[in-house]
Amino acid sequence: MLEKSSVEMALRPSVGAVFALLDGRSVLFSETSQKLYELDQVGAFIWCKLAQGASLEDVHRELGRLGIDEHAARQFTRQAMNIWIDRALLDIDWRMPANCTFSADLGRRRISVRAANWDLLQQLIPLFCALDDNGGEEDIVIEAMVLDDQVFFRGNDARVHRCEAGALAPTIKAHITERLIRSDRWVFALHAASLAKCGTGLLLCGQPGAGKSTLTLRLVNAGFQYAGDDVALVGADGTVCGIPFALTLKEGSWAVLSRLYGDWNDATHCRPDGAQVRYLPIPDAHNGCLSASWIVFLNRVASGPVELTPLDQLGSMKRLIDGAFAADGRLSQAGFSALKRIVAGARSFQLTYSESAEARGLLMDLCNGKA
Incomplete structure (x- = not known):
């Protein structure tokens, strides 16, 4: 209750x-x-x-x-x-209590979350890698409350939304992500996890189920800097900004999580699509823009050896366009130009794999200049 x-x-x-x-x-x-x-x-x-x-x-x-x-x-x-x-x-x-709030920075935007009680606030804190309560102007404000055993929340547009209590964190994450994508700072977004290695970016592209989050978990454990696990925002200059929410792991990744981080007993949340997820806040997450040096399209298969296949710029461009989405549903000329800059400045590959541990090793070799 x-x-x-x-x-x-x-x-x-x-x-x-x-x-x-x-x-x-x-x-x-x-x-x-x-x-x-x-x-x-x-x-x-x-x-x-x-x-x-x-x-x-x-x-x-x-x-x-x-x-x-x-x-x-x-x-x-x-x-x-x-x-x-x-x-x-x-x-x-409704009017929120003044002391039940926290702030965080995501996608170069300041997020403020206010809740009607500490129970709700504790459900939302694990969404974020780091909190920032140093003050400053708020770009996105989320308020949540309980009414008749349901959770209701609203954002800057003042429209009221509702969800079940167990789905609050995933629903708020989706709401904030949509708001960030619609920001005029970005020309479009990619379904991609983003990591940093020696100051440059690695993009892991793929639709849900391709293994982005599990592979990201392994790479972070191997020393890569985490920048986001689901959506990457793209500026007109071709730079990429991840959205460093806490790493979201579906049930299939929990065994890997347990092996790498011990008995991780964080709460389980239910996404609107029914998937059960847990959140792993990553310390020192990268919160800013990166130039992509590597673009890797994930091709997860049931079995077989791990293989890294180079892609030319046209092949990479076509795949990025297929995985790109914008606030108005259209890829603009500015968006196309930004994609061209990304592809021109990065090496592109298809990674075919079945085991995330083997895939991690090959990606480490790639980013260290050994592959």
Whole structure:
């Protein structure tokens, strides 16, 4: 059971939501989605009570006076509330306690996280490799609270989002990552882990399941500097900036984690896609731009020897374009030029492997000039 939020809060209709009666039928109009939503009698009753400033407990009591038992009243209210919040019809106003917060730097942006209680805050701290509470202007602010045994959060856009408690950290990570990608500092992003070796960058490119995080874990253990395990942001000048969240490891990597770091007993989190993950904060993570010296496309196979195959610039370019994504879904001319700079300044390879330990050895030889 989650610790209850110690915040002042109120539910209210969103600015763009309008209640109306049409032929005696209750409807909501959403200015945002340009849609009409019809309400049944109970839904209309709940909406009108909330619009009058009633609390959830007030709504439950009023439904009880109509002959609806407490369990059903809570179920009806929660279901309606969730639907309206997801459709941006209902807002939650709240005020966070001043002392339940921390800050961190990611992707050259300052992130501030505020929570309604220490239980929520402790779930989010493991997401970050290092905290930075030295002050400064906040670029991205996240606030999280508990209501009716669910977690609700909002960012700078003030829109309220919700998730289950076990999915809070992965959901917040996805939210912040999307915000960073949409920043005008970057022309596009790559599905790539990023590491630094002697001041230059190594990109491990591949879709989910290619083994980026496991291989990154092994390389960090071998002395590489960690810069990010999932998304790399690309500037117009062709430099790359990882997003150094704590290293995210799915269940298949936990055995390697245990061998390298002993009995790692961090909490398990559930991503929205159902995958179970754990977070490993990496000390001294690189938080800034790098020039890529090596681009490695991972080709994970069931069995066979490890093999490093050189790629020409055109082959590398095609693969990078396939793995690139931008805030508006399009690769711009500026993005293409940045990709060209990256490819021109780096050596590109395909790494075919089945065992991450063997792949690590070959990559170490490559970056040390032995392969």
